[in-house]
Amino acid sequence: MRINNQLKRLFSTTSVRSRGQNLTEKIVQKYAQDLPNGKKVYSGDYVTIKPAHCMSHDNSWPVATKFMGLGATKVKDNRQIVCTLDHDVQNKSEKNLTKYSNIENFANEQGIDFYPAGRGIGHQIMIEEGYAFPLNLTVASDSHSNTYGGIGSLGTPIVRTDAASIWATGQTWWQIPPVAKVELVGDLPRGVTGKDIIVTLCGIFNKDEVLNHAIEFVGSGVSKLSIDYRLTIANMTTEWGALSGLFPIDDKLIEFYQNRLNKVGSSHPRINTKTIESLTKNKEIGDSDAIYAKHLTIDLSTLSPYVSGPNSVKISNPLSKLSNENIPINKAYLVSCTNSRLSDIKAAANILKGHKIHPNVEFYVAAASSLVQKDAEIDGAWQTILDSGAKPLPAGCGPCIGLGSGLLKDGEVGISATNRNFKGRMGSKDALAYLASPEVVAASAILGKIGSPEEIEGKIPKSAEEIVKNIEIPKQELSSNEDSGSVEILPGFPTEITGELLLCDADNINTDGIYPGKYTYQDDITKQQMSEVCMENYDPNFKNISKPNDIIISGYNFGTGSSREQAATCILARGMKLIVAGSFGNIFSRNSINNALLTLEIPELIEKLRIKFANNNELTIRTGWILKWDVTKALVIVVDENGKEILKQKVGELGTNLQDIIVKGGLEGWVKSELTK
Template structure:
């Protein structure tokens, strides 16, 4: 129960989100799901409307984890995170392995509970029920919200108008640490349910039929919205069952409308909640506290602020099913894509050994009642075991009160605790080899509910119960087969909008490879001729919650439920020094969210999987864990034709083998997406596929978990603003590349604190392109501890990743630099020297390959020479540059060093020149003596080499007790401030003009060179390696101290704005 202030804040948040969605009047119509995602998307540009296909950062209302919470905790801690971003967001439910009473499992559960209590997270222990059911009962999954879970059946929340979608364990850890994760909005599909179900036909029959009728990936990786007049008569339990199994259908969400029957259902739930502590109507007890999520206030807001799809909202396809033509359906064996009408299947007299009424699909009170009505007056058939469990303790209490629980017990059914149990292949009553089972669960994949040598069917609770008492698959006595619709198949249709005219099939473009990503993958092909090869087949459920299982052990059991010989075969190939490329059919990896399906394949020596298509959750896990997935239907078709039994997938190879070794060697050019297949060194055929993008390549380099860990570490340092900014960069190509570079080699990050980001102008903070460039100025190659920085008055020149050509022009692709020093009296007092006040390092932390220095300001990239000179109060120099018409050529030079006289010095020199001060040639000659062109020489390199000015004069440098000096010809000047970076070089302030202009202006004029020669590459000896920027090694050579009297932060941002306005269309306004 939330305290009252927290409930108030929750109500305020919902009001703002809801109002924003209701009032939005964009020009483009949106679906219901797009509108809900719009509510929960963060960092969207102003006016942006969420559409299918968009990549967005989402901040869901809640994120549920269950028995997999232990590994998520480990991931969370590995990020360096120490606190949960929003403790109200996560929900822990224990449900999968609740029959396991071993001390090891109980200790795991206790550790999860302790972590939850420590961080103030809602926790529901073993026996409370299946997490999805608990989230609905407790109001976490609620109409008009977006809720995710690290479990594939989070689609179920769509039954109550909540957009529920699965995430994976890595995402869950990121959500704990940052409150956000990325999501690509799926394509939208409209499923219209027409008419009314005949008596004896249920919601389970609807979804079983949909999976069987539309079994060609029509909804694969899509988001479904249910429409139609057939919905109104469906009970909420039935809607939940349908939404739950849209996962097996292949969808990422399946959402029903928020209509009057649903609102009435919630009103009834709220009323029951209000009476839950009373012993009777005459009780004198005070009213119980209002439930923080199921209450009249929240319900009334939903009722008063409806959200519906817009007229004209765009759907990629429109499917219809006429419910009045539907009969009971059974799926299987061992596939949800095979569905048979019960009247037909019942004629086969299929004997069963076990029956199950469990799971989040069909174990609610209405389901138990339906089964109880069937078994009353009967006993379970000899030789049959009938297992049942409630979806939650609340459901069980309701069923006990109604007498339905007792009826099932009296018939001989065996009760199990509220939880997943046999549905996930854990606990009592699993299928043994050769057995046949019928279940009201959601998956009948081979080996999921027990032995891979068993057969499993799915059906409604009433059909399961009837089969249990008859011993064969059949319908209940009350079901009059003759009264059912007599259609051979139900009436259904499928249509999609016509493609836009002129649509082209352009050649796929190449994807440049990021550093570290392989140019090619190759090896012998292993072909699994199977569509819908699911995660249970890839990695059995019985291993899924063994949190301490090693990668080596994962490799030993990979594909065990599909082909027990697979792991040994791969190991044999690997012993010859090769890796395997696995090729399979369509919808590869469908099923659960278990990440071990990806990690086990990779651990076994399979770096690349090629398929006709992939389940989205599997692909997400693969990307996060560095397993490459590519689609090539043509290759799949050729392998099927030559090596699959009867030329069709689903029956093994031509000799019945489950995994075929065709003797083909494959090589994939990752940049161009070209696949070459060879046999005995002869190229058989070439194929074209879409190359993987830079983001996937970078995640491969980072092995999938690096970025999540970094965000968690930053969050643990309290740098929430930086976390938000970094997350937003995922929407920018350069930003994504920058983030990915962090994982490669040793680096130092200067991380601005929240207060620093608070001072950044809004038009900068909302511009991801500009933010990418600015943040690149905070990342340096090499690890710089505090002790690596030079003590004042010396400097350390730190080369950063800022090399955006609009902001940097140092030549040779060099990045801009930072000037850093360590306080002479305090080893830990580190300052970054800027045109404004020095930026201080507050504290230092580490994360994997990074040293992170938390700083108190945002570092702004240096500006142009003229803008910097103006900001540094060098008005006399600026005037001289303008007089000599040198501003443009100097600023166009790549790599330049300027010794800039102070105002006082330049004013005196100009006075000495008299009338010649207006002579462009004279001024040009004077300025040429102050420029080293073509080379950027910082204070660390001044004494390492010899240099000549653009005017041909030799420079020499010296240091004594009074300071550091530069000498050119007969004149010398003290360097009063060194190392002021500018866009194309560096400026050193000096206190004298390097020419004897007072006594001999003609001599100065005689050194005149043309204006162009000042900007051209002049004779100069290259600077030291560190000054040139090719070495990341800290260098602390010369000793030159800075001066004060500097402009404001606003002036500094103005410098960056100079030149960026043209790049970004003049959008920067300070």
Template structure:
């Protein structure tokens, strides 16, 4: 990876951060590389937000899951840095770990302007600046780093290979809207506008689209207009500095005069905190990055995502709508844009690759996880569904309380169901000495645990009595948090396919079970022999079926034995002191 505009690295949450402070070390699995080629030029009125919303919606079958995305193509040159930042920011919602744009003239000119602004603020008043020492050099935006980037000309090797190659023709794209309640669903704006979907709340805030250019775009739509009756429009700049810039240009005042309700710079409603949250039955449209069920308020509300201009236009008109300045005649046809997938990665249903036959089994790690099986027939089951955002920042919440609210936004009856099964099967709270760990095994679909970095999504499942989760695939952030907290994750596309065919409504994941339940409980039991790479499922008919799965490696076993990363770090510190 190279230093362009993007989101590069790995999520660091509380346990990871504590381990870094204690040891100076962390771990990261190197992801597969994916090339996303952007061709052509965006039509007038189409933005970077529309690009990433469309990508999330049209490539929504794990094509980029847990990969590192390198953006390329002639379409990049015409994208502003703010557009690139929005696209890179939301590669996480798309399912990727990183999204990087190349270092080009647009990038370098942006850094040059940013550097000059810093220098101007430092030396704007020579009389004062000569009397005090200059401030410390900015760690990221400084002359030495910019000069080094100009000389290095960092880029991928000409013969670089990728796991897959995605192509999107920007010239065929119209504004798009994501939702409701999923970034994996997107529709052309003209289609939704024709339905006149009423809204009660609109939001222009968060790290994704609350920069000065975003506020300016919304102000251009709202200038001289008023927010529709019955609609609340909330605005929070990405930072206090951004708000100051917007105030100087008059854009902030324009929004306030239109009736916007201002909030302090920060996340706020985006993560379900503070005022302005969606209430039961309400519909909102937001320029934020995520619209998972229950994230921005009540789980029985609906949230859509769109560009700042579309959010502002919707607030004015009272329904999901396009700005008046957006000429339909200047846009391409509002059907599906031109896109393709070249050299796709191996089919996700292919047999998983097992670890080496001599994978060690560490003392203290159970050879088998055993217990009743529950099936959540849902893909993209996100962290807001697993652990509602309203509990995330309650620092005094106990594991017992986490167990009570787990899966609340997906199936409010889940915790009680697990407790009943544990009672019926006399599930102990600790692994027996026989090498078998008892508990309720949860099976779900693809991209399980997508979403935010809250590790309570993993600890809550473990606390309720689920020691192991089987899925078609996992979001990498969730899987990392699971490993760090001693929750075992196994991928078995074949088992997911069998359960889907037998018990999901209409044989498809996404609408609950065939009997209307959200969590399917039909009396299955399971033995997961994790170090042998085998899952044995006993079906209600009496049949036992065996599935091959990947084995659990020694490093994950060691973390589990220590109770997670925290215990491992404490052990390492004590060993170092001896």
């Protein structure tokens, strides 16, 4: 369980729980299942959710395979599920076409809404077709589900096991994250875009301030942002480290849907007069006494065009600075779910009109969907881009994730309107990737270097101002009645968990450090062999130091990296039932619970241990400190080697819904149990 402990301690009493809810909590309240009568949900709570919709893309076949492996034969609710083909659409190999055929056949057999390759990127389809809709909870087995927050839908990613669970039962679990309020004030200057806002946020708040948080965007600046700008910002809250990025319901959003209604017609099953009228009458907002874990503020009027990179979203620089450095580029991209909507294509076309792509540059363009491309063709913007010398790609993903044509080669430099510029993601690991707005990408493609639209006209880019920003962590009043209350315990679930703390003192220990990649696809590896290679890449001596029932404690963002479930199951194979860290990578947290491994976030404890063992250079340290977690009281007590109490802290309550998953050996076991009912 990932715990925001300050808030969890606050939430431990009935009197405090009478407070209001923020917008994230209100939406979860609507989709939470089997709550006790009158119970309100808050950050930190574990809930069973029944999302309005669940999307999967090219990974639909692995999800289907897992679904069938659970013994399921029919999806619980075929109106809940959406399958899109969007990632590897340029791949015409027999293997990929067979997978695509399998997905389509499965969808047809189950009556699932299916969108074939070429229709567009799944996230864009979910918005165009009204699956992700204001004030609903929509999930997808893809990390950029956050995009839906741009239209006021609480969108968040799930892993494949979660998707299979939803297919089979209609439900999965979610822990409501701490919620950060991001206030946008001031007016956005001319020439500054939504992409510049999120690139700036990623670059100036780059110390994991919003890691594993839900974000709610508020403030006077929000109403002046177009919906496409909001979608771009929400999309890249993923890169910022958040689990969701939610914008409010306002008149601009209502207008967006009224315009959309004119396109889809009044008979559309989700975007119609009735749903828009209901939305108009119910512009739900957070309560005035809602609690936020953090409050970040940025003055939009101080922003200028910003560029992310190279090879990291945590690095951002003013465009004016990079322009002066005369960085030549080889490739430019206007593609992806981030910035390939109609307004983006039109903005790029306005820059490119009357110009040609630099002879040393390849410029690739792909619309977010076939509908977007059709609209761009009608507008004339699409032809303008092609006339400049751009190379068209099919509507869908592609270079953004290193698939298909136009990838970066060794030593090349690329600038892209996508969301990620991780080293090697868009091609060679020896290439450099930058992120920018469609306007800057188009201008750079003409100039042959990272540059601005002003430079095409022979003008000097405006210098950046000092950005006005602020971060506040509200001080919460903690209840003195910390030990009150009793948690109901299901038969078979332990009332307490105790073990010696085993310190692995590092931040960002990734899944390859926990379970080496070379073993990931060895399907015949035994549980004993998994146990022996646990943490091998972090510390080869780990297997000689650790013992069953030890409790690993590590730093921040433990389990970052790939989605391999073995990072959790190898720890279980080692005989350990609990991991403690300053914070966890989200996918690792989900995989842990899904496989019956418990997790606790206790930043204070890792800081105490770092002080205690500051002069110890060993990678894995037996601390002699004993942690006892009294599940019935939701209380953790830690004593040192002499029995002295080091820490006493209230943590999150483990509800019976989560206990049931653990008792049944994980989410798959729980699903199988549900299917037999």
